[in-house]
Amino acid sequence: MGEKEFDVQGFARGIHELLVLSTLQAEKKHGYQIGIDVEAESDGLFCFRHGTLYPILHRLEGDGLVRGAWSRDGGRRKKIYALTAAGRRHLTGETGRVQEIVTRLMRLLPPPTEAPA
Amino acid sequence: MSAEAVRPFLPTLRKVERQLGLPIPARVRILRELEFDLEQHRARLEAEGVAPDEARALSLDALVPDERVLRELGRLHTPRYYTITRHFSDDRVRRFERFALAILMTALLVAESLFLLRAGLFTDPSPFLWPVIGLGGVSCAIIAWEAFALWVRGDSRLAREAPRVLLLMAGLTLMLGLFGALVDTYQVAATPDGMTSLMPRSFDWLVRETALLSVAMVLTLVSGLGWFALTQWLTQVSGAHREVLGLDSTETALQEVQV
Numbered sequence: 001m002g003e004k005e006f007d008v009q010g011f012a013r014g015i016h017e018l019l020v021l022s023t024l025q026a027e028k029k030h031g032y033q034i035g036i037d038v039e040a041e042s043d044g045l046f047c048f049r050h051g052t053l054y055p056i057l058h059r060l061e062g063d064g065l066v067r068g069a070w071s072r073d074g075g076r077r078k079k080i081y082a083l084t085a086a087g088r089r090h091l092t093g094e095t096g097r098v099q100e101i102v103t104r105l106m107r108l109l110p111p112p113t114e115a116p117a
Numbered sequence: 118m119s120a121e122a123v124r125p126f127l128p129t130l131r132k133v134e135r136q137l138g139l140p141i142p143a144r145v146r147i148l149r150e151l152e153f154d155l156e157q158h159r160a161r162l163e164a165e166g167v168a169p170d171e172a173r174a175l176s177l178d179a180l181v182p183d184e185r186v187l188r189e190l191g192r193l194h195t196p197r198y199y200t201i202t203r204h205f206s207d208d209r210v211r212r213f214e215r216f217a218l219a220i221l222m223t224a225l226l227v228a229e230s231l232f233l234l235r236a237g238l239f240t241d242p243s244p245f246l247w248p249v250i251g252l253g254g255v256s257c258a259i260i261a262w263e264a265f266a267l268w269v270r271g272d273s274r275l276a277r278e279a280p281r282v283l284l285l286m287a288g289l290t291l292m293l294g295l296f297g298a299l300v301d302t303y304q305v306a307a308t309p310d311g312m313t314s315l316m317p318r319s320f321d322w323l324v325r326e327t328a329l330l331s332v333a334m335v336l337t338l339v340s341g342l343g344w345f346a347l348t349q350w351l352t353q354v355s356g357a358h359r360e361v362l363g364l365d366s367t368e369t370a371l372q373e374v375q376v
Contacts, residue, residue, distance in 0.1 A: 032154035032180070036161075051182030054150070055189040062193065070149075078153045079146075 011101065014094060016056050017065075019046055021083060021091040024066060028082040031057055057081060065090050125173060126155045127363045129181055134362060136187050140271030141358050143194040148361045154180050196271040222258040229254060233332065241321055243329040245297025249290055253336030256286040260343035267350065280347045287340035294333020298326045 023029065023037045031053055039047040048056075060066045065087035068079045083091070130148050137144050155176045162172035182190060202210045229250055233239055263279045266272045305322055359365070 030153065030157075031150055032157045035154075035179075049179060051151070051180050051186045053180075054147070054182060055186060055193055058190065058193050073153070076153050076156065077149050079150045 006101075015098070016046070016048075016052075017060060018091065018094050018098065020053070020056055020060060021065060021087055022095075024081060024083040024087070025091070028080045030078045030080050034081065060087070124152070124363055125159075126152055126177075129155075129177060131362055133181065133187070136184075138191055139194050140196065141354050143271070145354075145357045145361050147190060147194070151180060151182075152361070196269065198269050198271075218258065218262055221261055222254060225257045225261075226250065226254040229257075233328075236328075241325055243297050243301050243325050245293060245300070246329050246332060249293050249297070249329065249333045249336065252286055252290045252293065253332070253339065256283060256290070256336065256340040256343065259283055259286070260339075260347075263343075263347055267347075277351070280344050280351070283340050283344040283347065287337045287344060290333055290340060291337040294330050294337075297329050297333075301326055301329070 019038045019042070020034055023034050023041065029037065034057070035048045035053045057066065057068070061068050061081070063086075064084060066081045067084050068081050070077050070079055072078075130152055133151065134144055134148055137147060139147075158176040158179060159169075159172045162175055163169060167175065205213075230239075233246075233250070259279060259282060301322070
């Protein structure tokens, strides 16, 4: 790391993509379930409002990192997303990169101390 | 019971649909996904004890894309052709498309003629063979142009007229072939020597008319297949569009389809 200039906005966007990929690791899910799971697993820290999940999912699908497939559920059509092999590789690589960035960041910040009374 | 009573999110879906400047198949996919998620969210909230009206409002707030998200979806689903040609003015792109169409039509006519030349059908051709080949070339160009408009440019506006034109072209090609064969036969039979002169030349005549009718039938078949494929695709697309918007079969869903 360090060869390329660090893109803060891209990093923030990448975090959302990683969260979506991460929640698809164990099983296939439809869009709404992905949103619910990300919100639950992050204790509400990350949530997708106003349909922000859809561009993320569709971008990942366009990049071949997830695969969407239509199926029927009680007469309604639903789109189920699954992680692809490329998505799995991307998740592993990007998770390592995020860990490295966070480690470096923590080295820059002073350790947490108790606030004076 | 009205469609809105069974599918309470229909008005919202119709509103979102109007804001999505995308080809119909992309719009249908986005709306289907959105409706399923809205229903799931509403059902979950109601199961948690939230009042139906509030559950509906909360679902809309959580999942319906705002303007920024709609723009992003529009960008993601815009056909690649537009992202490639966006650096050029509309006028230049149209000029290029017309030029490409002219090249394509010429190439099709040349390919058709070369094929017929190789098959030895131009040694003593019927005068009706040329207009039949011309009609076939136009039909092939229409099919190619429509395929480009539908599957590359994602524009279905022209496609509503194209199947009818193709059907007309198929009919004209066949009629012209049959008419040409009849006229040729009549001309040969009506020579001063009549049928006696036909006998020694019967083989040439047979080859000429077989060539004319075969070419006419093959080109009719090509136009017919083009008509069938376009009609099937359009029926499927407009059916899916009507279904996702809760329109009945008398309402036209295939209106503004341009990107």
